Amino acid sequence: MVTGSSKPQQRRGDTRQRIQDVTLELIAEQGYEKTSLREISERLGVTKAALYYHFKTKEDIVVSLFTDLMRPIDDVIAWAAEQPPTLEAKLEILGHYSSALSDAAPLFRFMQENQATMRELSIGENFKERMTSLLDHLLPEDVTLTDRVRCFSALFSMHAGMFVLRDVEGDPEEKRKAILEVASDLVTRAHHS
């Protein structure tokens, strides 16, 4: 089976996809404002104008990235909304959320490190709502301020954990489990208090 004849034969039809890939790569590394369309197009071997064939604006590229990569996470959140308020359910939510996060790691690295930009990308708001919704399903009834902090701390640690532990030696999957364990602890404590 033959995939293509030679180099100049750029895999066709997937340019849109490749723009998204390269963009995610670059903005995760340098941030949104420091990543220019020139840079993206050069790394892709096309002209800047080509980007405008596939996307309406620079912001649009990033928004599309989010829409695509956030879906699995949205699914978890939507599913979470239907779970009963038992501890078991909460821990299961955390487990699924953790898995979904580790797939979307570069996206979250970008979000984590460019919150100022996120706020103006019209997409931050959506995300904040989703977080609030997810948080609600982790909170116990009659929540104290301290327990609220425990739960947000659990979520937050999951978001940030992967990047922070990057230069600690060890298997990524083990790290993920350690983070999940701490998060579960926090939510459990909140549930019992």
Add this chain to the structure above:
Amino acid sequence: MVTGSSKPQQRRGDTRQRIQDVTLELIAEQGYEKTSLREISERLGVTKAALYYHFKTKEDIVVSLFTDLMRPIDDVIAWAAEQPPTLEAKLEILGHYSSALSDAAPLFRFMQENQATMRELSIGENFKERMTSLLDHLLPEDVTLTDRVRCFSALFSMHAGMFVLRDVEGDPEEKRKAILEVASDLVTRAHHS
């Protein structure tokens, strides 16, 4: 005799300070790259060129901000380095760190939300080292991966907590205490395991 009666009376001699203030305000709100020197100077009622009398570059303004506002935090970290590895000492460290943080809140908001920029501001590295140093003094001996996560999670929650809880109703000081409590819990758990 009263020096400052009204607006047009430009308090002289404090321009350098005012540049720093306005800059912190703006970059905390919009991020570093989106804050232009034009904006800063306009809000101050001077020309862009005036900024260059007081600072060598845009980066220099921000670096000076850090150097100034980070000192109290550095002091806590330096003091922490001399404490014995007892649980009591660790909890005291957390307490002092929490206070220091709440004074430098705008600075930390900026850092939190512009991590991508921080990395290129030559000042991020310093900060990372300081965090690592502080973390080391919170960790138990023979630390497990999970306990390491607990401690970083404690620090991280303190950094982020104030902003995240901003739209929860309640007294800021109470919020700070709740965050401190959760952080203390995490460090205590790590210490005993």
Add this chain to the structure above:
Amino acid sequence: MVTGSSKPQQRRGDTRQRIQDVTLELIAEQGYEKTSLREISERLGVTKAALYYHFKTKEDIVVSLFTDLMRPIDDVIAWAAEQPPTLEAKLEILGHYSSALSDAAPLFRFMQENQATMRELSIGENFKERMTSLLDHLLPEDVTLTDRVRCFSALFSMHAGMFVLRDVEGDPEEKRKAILEVASDLVTRAHHS
């Protein structure tokens, strides 16, 4: 169908060339540093940004000018390198060099009058080497200091002659011949001593 009827009919496709032309004109007249991109672009009826579509930097425009206009002169120098060290050959070299120079007159006017700038344009060095190489082929064996002065004086007079004689009345071609004669004299004297 006629392509160029009047002004607003911007001849397209030749913008790059026109930038070079206008730039040479302006820097020959005012020098490199005093010629701004604004001035160039205004005279061309385009924006400054348009210049950056065709050239990477201001320096790049000038370097491209040199690369293009120096070629004929380089050719003479390369050809000179293959000639035998006879007087006849030397005089022939001078003749060809003189012709090549008069074609590139504006370029040499710029070089002559902006030597300080040339030194930092990374292109001056190249030129110096070429001059040294050409000079070597004019020098007799066992050269005395005086004869070395004669030969450089011959070259130098050819470079500067055209501009200096500008406000002496007379046919340019006659002037060129007069200059060539003096240069030939100098080289002949050096050869025989």
Add this chain to the structure above:
Amino acid sequence: MVTGSSKPQQRRGDTRQRIQDVTLELIAEQGYEKTSLREISERLGVTKAALYYHFKTKEDIVVSLFTDLMRPIDDVIAWAAEQPPTLEAKLEILGHYSSALSDAAPLFRFMQENQATMRELSIGENFKERMTSLLDHLLPEDVTLTDRVRCFSALFSMHAGMFVLRDVEGDPEEKRKAILEVASDLVTRAHHS
């Protein structure tokens, strides 16, 4: 006799002179436009504003330099104007001119390398007139174009010679004599033809 007590005691009263010295140094090296008042004042250890106490404008500094350093050369030219049109007198003129030039070498290096700037410094014109006047006294009666070239070539070589021969090994005084010899030759030839 004691001139000063220690370092911080800047030799007083000579600031004006020191500004001129530093300025000549810098513009000879970098050219007029690339030399900023900031640079001059920094190298002197004073503020930019101090320069304005001593001189009205940047141009004024350079003009004053010329007025001062050109005097010996003007003297030679004035003296030349009174000499008879004999060959002996002409050769004597050349000799004196050569000496005067070697004293004012840095000035001439600047003039040589910044002709574009000179033209706008209102001082170039004066110089051109002086050159024309000097040239007139070297030309024979009933001058041919070729002889005119010989004489300007003689002058020109004297101006440029010192810089061009800089990287030829040998005693500067010997170089000067070699240049003078060639110039004398040229003028002699013109005189006899």
Add this chain to the structure above:
DNA sequence: GATGAATGAGCGTTCATTCAT
């Protein structure tokens, strides 16, 4: 499905100059 050519707005920075003190 993409390019070539260009634009308008803005950026950080530097400059010569001014003037009250």
Add this chain to the structure above:
DNA sequence: GATGAATGAACGCTCATTCAT
């Protein structure tokens, strides 16, 4: 005899965006 503080104008350059082809 000099400084501290500031200005206005300009500079080289980059950016996201447009549009005819």
